[in-house]
Amino acid sequence: MNPAPRIRVAIVGSGDIARIAHLPAVEALAEHLDLVAAVDLELARARAVADHWHIPAAYDDLGDMLAAERPELVLICTPPAEHRPAIITCLEAGAWVWCEKPPALSLAEYDEIAAHEREGGPYASYVFQHRFGSAAAHLRAQIAAGDLGRMLVGICHTLWFRDDDYYAVPWRGRFETEGGGPTMGHGIHQMDLMLHLLGDWTEITALTGTLARDVQTEDVSLAAVRFESGALVSVVNSVLSPRETSYLRFDFTEATVELTHLYGYDNSSWRWTPAPHREDVTDLWSPETDVPSSHTVQLAALVEALRAGVRPAASGADGRRVLELIAGLYASAATRTVVRRDQLTADHPVHQSMSGVHVHV
Numbered sequence: 012m013n014p015a016p017r018i019r020v021a022i023v024g025s026g027d028i029a030r031i032a033h034l035p036a037v038e039a040l041a042e043h044l045d046l047v048a049a050v051d052l053e054l055a056r057a058r059a060v061a062d063h064w065h066i067p068a069a070y071d072d073l074g075d076m077l078a079a080e081r082p083e084l085v086l087i088c089t090p091p092a093e094h095r096p097a098i099i100t101c102l103e104a105g106a107w108v109w110c111e112k113p114p115a116l117s118l119a120e121y122d123e124i125a126a127h128e129r130e131g132g133p134y135a136s137y138v139f140q141h142r143f144g145s146a147a148a149h150l151r152a153q154i155a156a157g158d159l160g161r162m163l164v165g166i167c168h169t170l171w172f173r174d175d176d177y178y179a180v181p182w183r184g185r186f187e188t189e190g191g192g193p194t195m196g197h198g199i200h201q202m203d204l205m206l207h208l209l210g211d212w213t214e215i216t217a218l219t220g221t222l223a224r225d226v227q228t229e230d231v232s233l234a235a236v237r238f239e240s241g242a243l244v245s246v247v248n249s250v251l252s253p254r255e256t257s258y259l260r261f262d263f264t265e266a267t268v269e270l271t272h273l274y275g276y277d278n279s280s281w282r283w284t285p286a287p288h289r290e291d292v293t294d295l296w297s298p299e300t301d302v303p304s305s306h307t308v309q310l311a312a313l314v315e316a317l318r319a320g321v322r323p324a325a326s327g328a329d330g331r332r333v334l335e336l337i338a339g340l341y342a343s344a345a346t347r348t349v350v351r352r353d354q355l356t357a358d359h360p361v362h363q364s365m366s367g368v369h370v371h372v
Contacts, residue, residue: 014042015043017043017045018043018044018045018083018084018314018317018318019045019047019080019082019083019084020046020047020082020083020084020085020086021048021049021050021076021080021082021084021085021086021106022034022037022046022048022049022050022060022066022085022086022088023050023051023086023087023088023089023097024050024087024089024090025049025051025053025056025057025059025088026088028088028111029060029086030060032138032306033086034046034064035307036305036306036307037086037310038064039307040307040311040314043311044084044314046064046066047066047068047080047082048066048068048069048076048079048082049061049064049068049069049070050069050070050072050073050076051069052071053071054070057069057070057071068080073097073100073101074100074104077101077104078104081104081105082106083106083107084106084107084108084109084313084317085097085101085107085108085109086110087101087108087109087110087111089111090182090189091113091115091116091182091189091190091195092116092187092189092190094110094111094113094114094115094116095115095116095123098110098124098127098135099124099127102124102127102128102133102135103127105133106133107132107135107136108133108134108135108136109137109138109310109313110135110136110137110138111138112137112139112196112200113191113195113196113334113337114135114137114330114334115190115334116186116187116189116190116364117190117338117361117362117363117364117365118331118335118361118362118363119357119362119363119364121330121331122357125327131320132317132320134316134322134323134326135326135330136313136316136323136324136325136326136330137325137330138306138309138325139200139203139204139207139309139325139333140200140304140305140306140309141203141204141275141276141304142203142204142207142304142309142324143302143304143308143309143312143324144275144276144278144303144304144308145278145298145300145302146270146276146277146278146280146281146298147207147208147304148298148302149296149297150208150268150281151207151208153295154208158265158295159263159264159266159268159295160263160264160265160266160286161240161242161263161264162209162238162240162242162261162262162263163243163262163263163264164242164243164244164261164262165242165243165259165260165261165262166244166245166258166259166260167201167205167246167247167258167259168201168245168246168256168257168259169198169200169201169202169247169249170247170249170252170254170256170257171193171197171249171252171255171257172251172252172253173193173197173224173250175224175225177250178224178226183226184226184227185227185228186227186228186364186365187364187366189228190365191228191229191337191341191365191366192219192226192228192230192231192232192248193229193230193232193248193249193250194219194229194232194248194337194340195228195337195365197248198246198247198248199333199337200257201259202248202333202336202337203325203333204259205244205246206332206333208261209238209240209242209244209261210238210239211239211332211352212236212237212238212239212336213238213239213351213352214237214339214349214350214351214352215235215237215336215340215343215349215350215352216235216343216348217232217233217234217235217340217341217343217344217350218232218233218234219231219232219233219340219341219344219345220232223251224250224251228366229344230249230250230251231247231248231250231251232246232247232248232249232344233245233246233247234247234340234343236336255273256271256273257270257271257273257274263286265285265286265289265295266283266284266285266286266289266295267282267283267284267286268281268282268283268284269281269282269284270282275303275304275305276303276304277302277303277304278298278301279301281296283296309324309325312324335352337365338355338359338361338362338365339352339355341361341365341366342354342355342360342361342367345361
């Protein structure tokens with residue numbers, strides 16, 4: 012049997028995330044992917060990327076590229092405010108999309124994008140690579156099987172450090188161009204993994220503060236989240252933390268599971284601790300493979316979905332859940348009230364903008 016033809020891929024945006032993460036992922040999957048074009052608003056930057064990565068064509072207009080190259084998959088690596096129009100343009104041209112976080116600036120934008128998808132594709136999916144490591148997959152299977160008992164208490168902390176120079180980039184630190192602060196742009200990965208593992212939430216109580224950075228958004232947020240299971244989780248997102256860490260902890264009746272890393276993990280980043288009453292613990296930590304979380308692993312899963320014509324993970328309702336949690340966090344912090352998930356309907360102010368009911372502290 013002849014191998015399937017390689018999928019034609021284009022990349023939009025030539026910043027760090029494209030060069031550090033997306034282009035190496037495409038290169039690692041060269042057996043399946045054919046990188047045909049690079050796009051940037053500055054043609055010289057697109058040509059520089061194309062020359063370095065041996066991409067045959069460079070463009071400064073997305074529409075021109077789509078018409079000329081007809082890619083089947085487009086990787087969007089632009090600043091957040093450009094995600095919605097770029098994704099819609101690609102979907103309307105018949106191309107699947109893989110877009111960097113945050114997916115969109117608001118729930119309304121996300122829903123507008125989804126309206127341009129079609130059954131069987133094209134679909135828009137989003138970069139939430141932490142779901143795809145072997146340890147997370149192993150834990151999710153354990154939770155589904157009930158091996159760890161009932162989930163009770165959790166921690167989801169993204170404690171990072173970004174200085175004033177980081178926010179000198181004009182689009183950073185503004186709701187209208189970034190969608191939010193560290194809640195939207197940094198902690199979104201850990202919160203997505205938390206939701207992927209624990210399921211849906213029911214209510215959130217939150218605080219935000221602008222304590223040290225000259226930004227229009229928050230530079231730290233704190234929240235208490237109740238899940239449908241009854242579990243309670245503490246969520247912190249910060250860009251003010253000199254000792255950086257990304258930390259997840261889940262206390263089940265049968266064990267505590269912890270993940271400590273920064274921007275990615277492998278199996279060694281995780282720890283399973285049995286409850287005192289557990290005598291036989293050999294089955295608590297037994298993943299068959301050690302696959303680190305990475306753009307490459309998620310992209311490989313997306314390629315499989317594209318070939319099969321099925322909706323990929325981290326798209327549709329599955330990709331929307333973390334934006335919904337973020338909207339609830341901002342709404343709670345602004346109103347000083349508990350916000351229920353079922354309140355976040357299309358007529359809620361935060362549906363149109365994460366700053367819809369925002370107040371500064």
